[in-house]
Amino acid sequence: MTGTRRVAHPDVTERRARGKEARIRTPLASHGAWEPAADRPDPVKLLTDQDADREADLVPVRHGRMLASPFTFYRGAAKIMASDLDGTPVAGLTVQLCGDAHLSNFGAFASPERRLLFDLNDFDETLPGPFEYDVKRMAASFTIAARNNGFSKADARAATVESVAAYRKAMADFAKMGTMAIWYSHLDEEELLAGIRQARTAASTGKDKKNAKKLKRAEATAVKAVEKAHTRDSLQALSKLGELVDGRYRIISQPPIVVPMRELESEYNLSADEIEHALHEQFRAYRATLRDDQRQLLERFELIDIARKVVGVGSVGTRAFIGLLQGRDQKDPLFLQVKEATRSVLEDHLPRSRYKQHGERVVYGQRMMQAASDIYLGWTKGLDNNRHFYWRQLRDMKGSADVETMLPTGLVFYARVCGWTLARAHARSGDPIAIHAYLGKRDHFDEAIADFSKHYADQNERDYQAFAEAVRSGQLTALEGV
Structure with missing residues (x-):
């Protein structure tokens, strides 16, 4: 049939052989060595290039958030690392990449069945590519976060190694599973808390009584985080973001973080009536990207207000x-x-x-990688057809770990969970049999990526200092504490 794509179906032996051949071509140890390229782009320029298309009044907010620490700088520096990963060793095994798989882009959210799941939760940079890119982005984030928390070199390496070892071991498990079993795999709140309890019990019955006490505190913190996540819904958001005026709710103004569209007429050079008309046109276009049942459900709701709201670190602006x-x-x-x-x-x-429409690219990547995705995921173009958007629910039982207060034992456990989660996401779109055959059963890949992470964390600190100097010299403007 004209236009159809022929799909190859190699058997298990062939898939395993592909991974082993890749290991000969790209030895595991090759991932450990890294140094900046001689023609490495100026990291500050890469960031300012991104600023060109962003909201000018919010760019200083982005800079201020990145200036807080080398860790927050790393969170906003995906473009820099993407450039640095270009040309690094890869096995040639492609998966759907998150593209920005640092440890703060994992978290909890509600499934359509109202179960709290732990998963990746940011897909702005998603694209098919080498699985190593996500693994290195994740592992380096653990080294950088550990340093930010004042951990020893040994504790920083332990968390980093654990994140990669968990990825490798999980991929070995997925390599043995059937296709649908992989697709249905997920990590919910019961399994997450059970894992913490199991680790605490193992520590308390062994010689590591000190870690058992730390894990007990970590368990209590995790339980509170889960309980808090269950309260984060639209009704709770209304109590924080809404106000009742003349018998009707509207979004409260909290500039520069939250600015209702009624206050942005001059920003977009549109009258209030033009803005309202444009928003409803956008809403109709978005609804058309949903499944019929989801669209009919959404049509039971009336759009009554909209506001600009600053989010994250890398996305600010x-x-x-x-x-x-x-x-x-x-x-x-x-x-x-x-x-x-x-x-x-x-x-x-x-x-x-x-996908020519980047909102659709993000939605596709999210659906491919997450165990369950928001029923209201959709996309649209902006009033300017060169701007693309994706839509989803806000605060749908969303929760995240407070990484900057974690102790070494807690960060190691969190690394284990993130590594497993990333492997599951990659196994859905890639070939877990080939990737497992490439990684092998021993810890050579784990140690190599930990070596890479140390080198990259050193570079991130140098980039952060260059960024901070650009702010001090007046080259960049930063608004801190917002």
């Missing part, structure tokens, strides 16, 4: 909004988040996305 919708009455709100989807930072170094 891109256009991001929240929409307040109302269902049966004022006690039935629904908040949606609308985020601008720009070109993935990986597209400068990997084949371009087959």
